[in-house]
Amino acid sequence: MSHHGVAKSGQDDSAKAPIETTPLLPPGPTTADASQEAQLDAHTNGTANGKRNGKAVDPDDGHTTANQTISFARGALCAAALAFLIFLQATNISLITTTQSRIAADLDAFDKTSWFTSAYLIAMSALGPLNGKLSSVFSPRICIFASTIILAIGSVLSSLAQSFEAFVFGRAVTGMGASGVFTISIIIVLELTGSKRRGIAIGLLNSGYTVGVAVGATAAGGLLPLVGWRALFWAQAPIAIAGGLVLLFAIPHDFTAGAKDESGHSTLKRVGRLDYFGALTLTAAIVLVLYALSSPKEIPILPIILSALVFLTFVLNEIYLAKDPIIPITLLKSRGLLLTCLSTVGYMMARWSVLFYTPTYAIAVRQWSPATAGSILIPTNAGFAAGGLLVGWFHVRRQGSFYIPCLVVYALFPITMVLLAYLSTQHSNPVLYILIVAAGGAVTGAALNYTLAHLLHLTPKSTHYMATSLVATFRGFAGSFGSAIGGGMFTRKLATSLQSHFESEGLHHKERLIRRLLGSPALVGELTGVDKEVAIRGYEDALRMLFLAGAGLAVVMVFVQAGTGWRGAKDESVLDEERDALVRNSNTQSAREEE
Incomplete structure (x- = not known):
């Protein structure tokens, strides 16, 4: 004492x-x-x-050093392999934006194109926590290698698909593998960096992710006429396996994920304790609600009711049955963590609407080629990388609160969304449009770095791995929600707008053309006369509605992020100790007065 x-x-x-x-x-x-x-x-x-x-701990400034260290040669190999895998994982998100017209035509799935991306993102996000737990049982090197094998299998299945259902199944398997790649990459970065370099390391990780998103759309659009969409998928398999093999041999055998397990349980018993039922019910609840909200015509009620029941089952399982919950309810009782996860979902949903639908704008409204349309993501993702790197390099170089910077960058993003909404027309200035897209990317990159640094301040160190895993999971959910919900909103608005514009022009019985336009923006360039004018106006209306909805959601998320507070876990523990001391002193004083 x-x-x-x-x-x-x-x-x-x-x-x-x-x-x-x-x-x-x-x-x-x-x-x-x-x-x-x-x-x-x-x-x-x-x-x-x-x-x-x-x-x-550094005695000069209190910064913590890395938990583990590896040689320079191993580090270089790991960095290169992780860069390739993160790039590959990210390209799977954006390549659909420039290839969906061809895939939809081959598989006759014009009104279901939102599921091309949603199936991948749902699997990727829902399995994030499970992958984090598996890496603590089998070590990160084994889990990331297994993830690359699964990713390769999914890529091959997607390339061989002859129906919409088979293609979506292949995309879901690919997402399962990508989940392990992204989650375990974060774990490796956190283990190998101290507090001084963590910001720049996370910025580099996000940069690799965003470069993949940008280049994926552009490269896919350019290669599509040359090799076809199937080759774009099966070609990923050898790259994924090669990256996994490099990591398997470069990462040391004794490399661990967080603290070593001291429970005394065998590996088999620890595997048996994992919350598979929780992962299954959470995924099922998400799939059901997204299926309903992504409907191209009207939102069905039954899947939403079933989703609520399945989600209730998930919560009850986490509280009462799961020995090792996939999302610990007690951890989500932390206000800072819970609100950070919720703000991340809403903020990134709005961001994903830009990533998914600015290429659609370029193809349908501007009639750019798929390769040129995909290149519109390069400035926004360059801005994303620059924002994250600059923040990590110049500011996130200390431990502590980043409350005000989080709110500033959160507040800037909806402004860029409103500007995009009113610039998404056939005759707007394309240079100004690209500058606004880049600005939105820059504030998003800064926001992700700031919120992660602030979250580490808000939560106890013993929970940092689970907390960052949850944020990564909710960030993945944002992609799923943005793809399915945003896609459903866009498709419904596009359908009603096209129908009303055709009727105002005295053109009826255009149902077949409308159905094809819903999933094929490239078809607009093949139309002529009134059909083309109506199609462009329909796409302009749908894009404006989508971006304004995203701006409104982003504004709400500013207030959600503000609710996280600025008081760190250490400050709260000190206050608790002081409060307990005051209570004890008060009780002692009262006892003395009674005597």
């Missing part, structure tokens, strides 16, 4: 703990006092080698 009292009354213990480069006998007359204080601090923290809560 006396040791703790001295540690609290003095300076920050992190400033006194020795490290490997600290002289054993510092100069000056206070050597004995310094040694005594160092021993006292080491005893208080449970270590004598310059660590705080299991992490090495």
Whole structure:
């Protein structure tokens, strides 16, 4: 007790703990006092080698160092392999935007194109927490290698599909593999970086992701006339397997995910404790609600009711049955974590509407080629990468609150969405349009870096891996929701707008053309006369509605993010201790007065 009292009354213990480069006998007359204080601090923290809560601490500024280290050669191999895999995983999201017309025509799925991306994103996001837990059982190197095999299998299945159902199944399998790639990449980055470099490392990870999104649409659009859409999928398989093999041999055998398991349970028993039923019910609930909300005509009620019942089953399972819940309810009781997850979903849903539908604008309204239309994502993703990297390089170089910066970048994004809504016309300035798209990407990249850094401030260190895994999961949910819900809104508005414009022109019985236009923006360029004018107006109306809806959602998310607060987990624990002390003093005083 006396040791703790001295540690609290003095300076920050992190400033006194020795490290490997600290002289054993510092100069000056206070050597004995310094040694005594160092021993006292080491005893208080449970270590004598310059660590705080299991992490090495820089005595000059209190920054924590990396949990694990690997050689430069291994690090370079890991970085290269992860870059390729993140790139590959991200291309699967955007390549659909420039190839969906051809795929829809081959599979006769014009009114179901939103599921080409949603099936991939739902599987990717729903299995995020499960992959995080599996990596702590089998190690990250084994899990990421297995994930690349699954990704390769899904790519081959997608390329061989002869029906809409078979293609969507292949996309879902691909998403299962991509989930492990993204989740375990975050774990590896957190393990190998200290607090000084974590911001720039996360920025680089997001940059690789966004480069894949940008290049995927452009490359797919350019290669589509040359090799066809099927080759774009099966060609991913050898790249994925090669990246997985490099990581399997480059990552050391003793590399772990977070703290080592000390429960004493065997590997088989730990695998058996995983929450498979939770993952299944959560995925089923999401699929049902997205199926309903992505409907191209009217929203069916039955799938929404079933989704609510399945989600209730999921919650009850997490609370009462699951031994190792996929999303711990107790962790979500943290206001900062819960609101960060919710704000991430809403914010990124609006962002995904830009990624999915600016190429659609370029193809349908501007009649650009698929390759040129895909290149519209390059400036927005360049902005995304620049925003994240600049924030990580110049600002996120410390531990602590980033409350105000989070709110600033959150508030800037809906402004860019409103501008896009009114610029998405046939005769707007294309240079201005691209600049606004790039600005939206920049504030989004900054927002993701700031919110992650702020989340690490809000949550205890012991929960950082689960907290970051949950944020990554909810970020994946945003892609699923943005694709399915946004796609449903866009399709319904496009259908009604086309119908009303055709009728106003005295053109009836255009149902077949409308159905084809719903899933094939490239068809607009093949039309002539009034049909083409009506199609362009319909797409302009649908894009304006979608971007304005995204702006409204982003405004709401500013207030949700504001609710996270600025007080960190350490501050709250200190206040709790002070509150308990005041209560004890009050009780003692009352007892004395009664005596």
